[in-house]
Amino acid sequence: MKTPDPRFPESSRRPRVPGPLLLLVALLVPVLTASCADEVLAPGEAPADELFERYVALGNSITAGFQSEGINAQTQVEAYPVLLAEQMNTPFPIPTLTSPGCPPPVINGLTRERLGGAGAPQCSLRGLPAPERIHNLAVPGAATLDLLSNQGQGTNANELTTLILGGFTQIQLAEALEPTFASVWIGNNDVLGAALAGVATEATVTDPAELATNHAQVLDRLEDAGARGGVVIGVADVTLVPNLVPGAAFWAAEAEGALPGTFQVSDACAPEAAGGQGEAVLVPFAWGFGELLARAEAGQEATLDCTDETRVLVPEEVDFLQETVAAYNEALAADAQARGWAWFDPNPLFLELADQGLVPPFPMVSDPEALFGPLFSLDGVHPSGAAHRLVANGVVDAVNATYGTNLEPVEPPALP
């Protein structure tokens, strides 16, 4: 028989809830209802296709976003890989360079004044905080070999090499990112230096076989690092850039009295119809304007000689450069096709745009802020932001055709 607990007399055994317990329940109800409140991350947007989960871009100044002899955050975000990444809906951190730039871009094509003025530093270094990873690995000045090595003969490391890559090579950083997709646009600098110097020989360009070997090694390593696909962009025909001015254009300018009286243009620069070879001779801007025109404007005698193989590209050199680029592209296209990668040759696009009159044959000296037209920046070599949009759309088409993806085109630029 149970002994009654003195603390619980019979009268208190009625089913009665003590007051403190009621208070406790009252306190607990709001606690319980509010206690499970997980915070959540904003749902990440999925890439346009799993193929684009991690996209990296390798290349040179064009891919880096170099324009008008300079580069800064503004020019960097206009570059085609940034536009592509936006269409892919994939993260694409870039190595932002602080304004006014490194170096600051030219803002006047004739005076060569740079952004920030004469007192601006030559290089304003990287912006902070520097991202942990960058996906645009391109370095201005890089040739094909530079993707594999920063050291040794034939490489072209400059200050930006360290500022962008921080002591590694493009391919090393790409491998570390384990990309699912890559774009590679390299090879322009394997011929461009020769073109701009006006001396195009086998000794001043990269041998096509060597370029193909290095390029293939880059793609091999990207695939080994996990790339399931990519796009190879063909080497640009450097003879199409408006920095290289046809000799005939100088001849016509002289005939129209547009050049100073002390500026002489040789008969060899005349068009073929006038007994010269001027249409087929290309005069680097640095020589025709930077040297000769400046000398003439200073009152000194200056003569443009369209047979001077050390200063201008004579027809044989132009042919050699075009054949070299064609050889490069033949090898790169074959390799891309063999791997199942997309291939985009930019040269038909630029030829078509030139045919439309969008690339002036002679610098538009009346408009120093658009010296080379809407498609080229003020150095006459690097594409403008508008041209990057057109390139991006060309790449979009090539990628969609190869992989069956549905990347949307970039909004095309407003062109005259």
Added chain:
Amino acid sequence: MASSSHEPARSRVTHLLRLAVFAVAATLLLFGPRAGPASGPAALSAQGFGVYEQGACAMARAGASVARPCADGSALFFNPAALTGTGVHDTPTGWTFGAGGTLIAVSGGFQPADGAPRTELDNDPIPVPHFFVRKGLGENLAAGLGVYVPYGLSSRWPAEFDGAFSGFDNGLESIYIQPTLAWEPRSGLSIGGGPVVVVGGVELNQRLDLSEQRVGQGDDPDLTFGQLGIPRGTPFGEVRLEGSGATGFGAHVGLRAHLGDRVELGLRYLTEVGLDYEGDARFTQVETGRTLAPNNPFGLPGGTPLDLVLQQAVFGSDGLLVDQGVTTAADMPAQAVAGLAVDVRPGLTVHSDLQWTGWSSFDEIELEFENPELNETIVQNYDDTWAIRVGAEARVAPDWTVSAGYLHNTAAAPAETVTPLLPESDRNHITLGAGWQFRDGVRVDAAYQRLMQNDRTGRTRSSDGLTGGPPTTDLNNGLYDFGAHLLGLSLSVEVR
């Protein structure tokens, strides 16, 4: 005192004392070489880095024990006043030995907001011991000694984790030693308290980010490696900060009152204790594997290994990062608890506690090195926290009790300082357990506790590098999740 034994009384006491010694020894063995005051356990299971599991019996009822602590000596922590009076220790002149520990197995991780791979916490199960002894000194007086760890922290992350730049293997323990006297001035009202001596140790292992390091050359004294192309998150060294033997003093007081036959009230207050740590900072170089290209902005020859430059310039005998002394300080927060115990019906008691902890005292950690250039202030800006604990204990057989409980606590870390050091959020816990008095005066309790923390956005870095500035949620870059399973075991021996 009833006894089922036919042994002479003295022999039985000797046997029980042996059992008590065994209990302490078993605790130390059970909870391994890291356990015990000398080696310092570390854990976090209450708000902030508080540890509230100071006895399996109380743990089983969610720690709600201030009004009527368990009879295992843990009253030294849960309410010093309860060492005397009725309802807890009913042995006016006897001894009570209690010892045990809690094994805390945590899990959790960090999911970066940018979709990068998740990082998992790398903690091993963490043991937290406690030991209490209580001696009745008469009908209304008792004394005791407690050794427990109310504050402890262990967070271990992979060294490759971005949060390793805040700390990847961090520990803090504060061992409280508390002699206590309790007195019942009149029937149904008891008070108690005593000084606490706190012995603390701290360890912080941190990776050093080269991108945040000043170059120390050129015209700009603030020029960093990051501006020269070294990406954020480039480890070039590690520092191990270790301080031990910090001693602080405080007090712990309690009050307990019977409000009628069925309700008891308890209050306790543990003061804030400041600890000043002195220790060593040991630096080791981590290879970056980077080689400078020609024409680099450092003005060094192409092909120069960056690690060689750093070894000579930074880690060399004249460099900034040489082993040296370091000091820091931390305040262990005050605690105030009020609670009720209600006998709902015979054999069933409901306990409830409301707890305040003064975490706002933990506002920043100042690290002062021998070389003041390295001095660093880690801003925490913690908030005071509240916890509500509810538990019920039922006697289901003469020798058996079962308990269950629930507790909720708010987070100490504000939204802008949720870091790898303490990726904290509001927490909910459920508990259950059982106690078995397997022979007269000898009781074993076991408890299980599931800690469920709300997921919370936070960041991987304690600061934003050299730019300084106040903490801001703008730096939050991902989501922390955290949870734990806790297993408590206590043995108590009462010698009448």
